[in-house]
Amino acid sequence: MKFVVKLLILAFLLIPCTNSYSLTIDELLKELDVPHWREKISDPAFVEKFKTSERLSTVIDLANARGYDWRYRIRAIRLLGNIGTPQAKEALLQMFQDPFFHHECPSLKSYVADALGDCEPSRRLLEILKEGLKDAEILVREATAKSLGRLKMREAVEYLKEAFLMEKALAVRIAIVNALKSINTPEAKDFIKKIASDGNHRELIDAFGGSL
Numbered sequence: 001m002k003f004v005v006k007l008l009i010l011a012f013l014l015i016p017c018t019n020s021y022s023l024t025i026d027e028l029l030k031e032l033d034v035p036h037w038r039e040k041i042s043d044p045a046f047v048e049k050f051k052t053s054e055r056l057s058t059v060i061d062l063a064n065a066r067g068y069d070w071r072y073r074i075r076a077i078r079l080l081g082n083i084g085t086p087q088a089k090e091a092l093l094q095m096f097q098d099p100f101f102h103h104e105c106p107s108l109k110s111y112v113a114d115a116l117g118d119c120e121p122s123r124r125l126l127e128i129l130k131e132g133l134k135d136a137e138i139l140v141r142e143a144t145a146k147s148l149g150r151l152k153m154r155e156a157v158e159y160l161k162e163a164f165l166m167e168k169a170l171a172v173r174i175a176i177v178n179a180l181k182s183i184n185t186p187e188a189k190d191f192i193k194k195i196a197s198d199g200n201h202r203e204l205i206d207a208f209g210g211s212l
Contacts, residue, residue, distance in 0.1 A: 023058045025065065032075040041079045050083050059083070060091045070105040077108070081115025089119040093128055110139035117147025126153055133163035141172045149179030157188045164195075173204055177212060 023031075032041070040046055050059055062068065063076040077095070080088045095101045095112045102108035113132045119125060129151075132144030145163070148156040157180065164176045177195070180188040195201050196212040205212060 023055050025058060025062050025068075028058050028062055028076070029068075029072055032072055032079075037075055038078075041075060041082055047079070047082045050079065051085055053087070056083065056085065056087055059088075063091070063095065064101070066104060070108060073105075073108060074111045077111045077115050081118035084119055086120075089116070089125070092116050092119065093125065096128060096132070106137050107139055109135070110137065110143040113140055113143035113147055117143075117150040119151075121151045121153050123155070126151070126155055126159075130156065130159040133159060134166075138169050138172060141167070141169070142175045145172060145175035145179045149175075149182035152183050154183060154185045154187075157183055157185055157191070160188075161191050164191075170203060170207065173201075174207055177204070177208070 034040055050056055059076050059079055063073055063080060065073065077092070080092055092112055092115050096109065096116065101112070109132075113129065116125060116129050126148075129144055129147060132140050133148075135141050135144070141163070145160065148160060160176050160179055160183075164173060167173050167176065177192060180192055192212050196205065
């Protein structure tokens with residue numbers, strides 16, 4: 001009899017622990033449906049709760065959930081970037097490479113590009129993310145350049161230089177220059193000096209207040 005009682009007590013204690021690690025998409029939506037969601041998903045204490053495989057899986061499911069409001073999918077995407085674990089990074093990389101991921105909302109891919117800038121730098125990340133510099137969407141190209149600047153990988157300089165020479169959109173060229181400034185290698189600085197002195201980028205220089 002005492003053995004049975006002990007089993008019941010043990011089961012009672014384990015049930016809350018199991019539930020504390022699980023979360024449905026609808027429950028996650030409630031967590032993210034707040035006015036100051038940006039601050040919330042940047043709070044280390046909040047982010048830490050989603051580093052278990054079960055809860056991380058729910059965040060990934062919401063980010064991928066076609067048919068759900070894209071505004072909440074964006075929040076899940078940005079949360080994945082803040083989580084930053086290898087599993088979260090891999091999920092973002094798969095989304096970035098999926099040609100159908102952003103079918104319902106073209107800007108979704110730009111948020112994935114932005115979230116990847118918060119992940120641990122790696123050669124594979126760079127090789128996948130750099131393709132965003134050639135994307136048809138301006139927002140994706142701009143977000144990719146900004147993320148490459150945050151990652152600060154010196155290997156990105158060559159890709160950014162090539163992209164700048166092909167780019168027509170001022171917003172993207174500004175993002176590329178800022179990324180090069182952030183990486184700040186001799187090669188990056190030399191390229192910026194060349195841009196500033198060749199006389200062909202007056203609009204860009206004006207956007208920086210008259211000098212690069």
